[in-house]
Every structure is written in structure tokens, then in C-alpha cells.
Amino acid sequence: MKADQAELVTSYADGTIGVTIKYGKSYEDTWAVFRGTVRQVRELICDYFGFECKDETGLSLSDLVVNATNLAHGKGNIASILDARVISETPAQAPADDPWAAASATKPEQTSDNKSAWILGEIEKAPSIDELKKLWAANQAMFADPAVMAAYKARGSALKNG
Template sequence: MSETTVTIKYGKGYDDTWAVFRGRPEEIRADILSYFGMDPETQRGLSLSSVVINATNVAHGKGLIATALGATVVEETTTDEPAKPTSDPWAAAASTTQVHTVADQAPAAEDPNAWILGEIEKKTAVQELKKLWADNQSFFSDEKVMAAWKAKGKSLQGVAA
């Protein structure tokens, strides 16, 4: 197979940051997942095109936060766990045992979105739902997950009204 090139831009302008990946499709896939810190399990079964879309969404989100809000990256971890700010009560409340227990109980052959769908259902406030989306964007490329998230948001807004 011939070499492929994928370019992911952080914005629309020529001056915005670009990330360029070259190689065979399986090499590019692995490079993109590594570069963007994406969990390979959440991308399992997706085409390279879908992985590129998910990575582009991550890049655009980071680019928008950096340009619109002036934010900068302050910590990135190399562990299996995402960085958890100490001032975030939701992050402090979540323990690693709970995260691993949920993942260990779900057989790999079942619905790969079972965990996120369960988490969506547990949310009792719109802000919690928004935080779930922000922390787990890779799951939301699935139409079923996005539909469940939107439906839960509408139901929570109806309760708040």
C-alpha cells in the first residue's frame, strides 16, 4: 500500500497549528491516537477517516480554548488516567477503583458505548452532563451516544424549568 498523508489543523487560518502524519494507514492511526492522547479502545472499530474526524474535533476544541480564552496546557499525564485538577470536586470524588471496576465488568465483545451510556443516564444536572461530554469527547462521535446525551440534556432542562 502506498504512503498516505493526513493533516489535522487546529483552526481554519493558515497561521493556525497543523499536525501532519505520513505513512501507512495503520501507522497514521497509531500516530494520531498517540499524538492526541486518545484511548485506542474508544476508537476501536472506527475507520481511519472517523479517527481523523475525532482527532480534528479535539484539535479544534483545544485551538478554540487557546485562542478564545487564552488558555494554556498546564499538565499532561502519561498514565492511563486523565489529569485531574485538585480543585475539581467531581474529579476528586471519582476514584480509580470505580473507573477500573466499571471497565473490568464490561466484556469487550459487548457494546463499547455501554459505559458512557450508563454515565449519561446517571447525571442529574445539565452541568454534570456538559462536564461528561468535555471529559469524554471521543465517545460522542457515535450517533447513539450523542442522541442519548441530547435526550438526557432535554429532560434535565425540563426538570429545571
């Protein structure tokens, strides 16, 4: 970790620690301070930065702080350099009479439970035998399905004769 990225870790007499993660290099930049036991600080950092704690449990607290620091620095840079701002993941309520909002709020209906539907569609769209071969090379496991292999052979034949 570079010296300017080093974060402040403080040990207290009561056995707790404090971790300070800065969003930038200057004193005026935002800081996030976490205090508690190592486990509490880990959970606080995960919650604060939106990390899935189960994904972070294999990391040491030091590694978790590095990941959080990188995220904080990235957000800080985006905000200061690009004059950007963070927006909510949930969109603001659109007016009730907005047909575009109503259309985008509806979820597409699942047309098939067939796990091979995607590859079958790609096989059908393949414009050449070379593209068909590339599709097979990149997705070999999907070709264990007899229906996929049959579609592959049929498309290859159609391209060869067409």
C-alpha cells in the first residue's frame, strides 16, 4: 500500500480498534471512521461499503480495508475529478401517467425454462460456419445437450448448402 493510501488504525485500552478510511489525500476529503472489535469493524465496513460479508470473510481485516480504501478513493476521484455524484440504485418515483416508466417497470416474461435457449438462439443467428465453430469452441459444455448438438449440425449444414 502506498504511503498516501495508508489508513489510520488505532488500538484502544478497552480492546477495540478504530479504522479510518479516507476518500482522498487531503484533510478536507471525506473520512469514514469505524470503531469496535475486529469482528464489529469488519461488519461495519462491509455494511458501510455495501460488500457482501460472506464474500469478504476469507480476507484479513487489512485486505478488507485495502478493498474499501480503493472503493472510497475511486468514488472520491469520480466525485472530484468528474464532478459526479452518487445516485440511488432505486429510481425515483415517476409520475403515474408516464407510459415510459410503466413500460420499463414491467419485467419481461420468461418465455422458456430451457437452459439451452440462449445457445440455440446463438446457433440460429450464426452468419457463417467459422462463427458457428467459434460459438462451439467458447461454449463446449452446452453442446452436451443433444438438442443443442442437433441444432448445431443443422445450422452447419444449412450454412454449407445455403
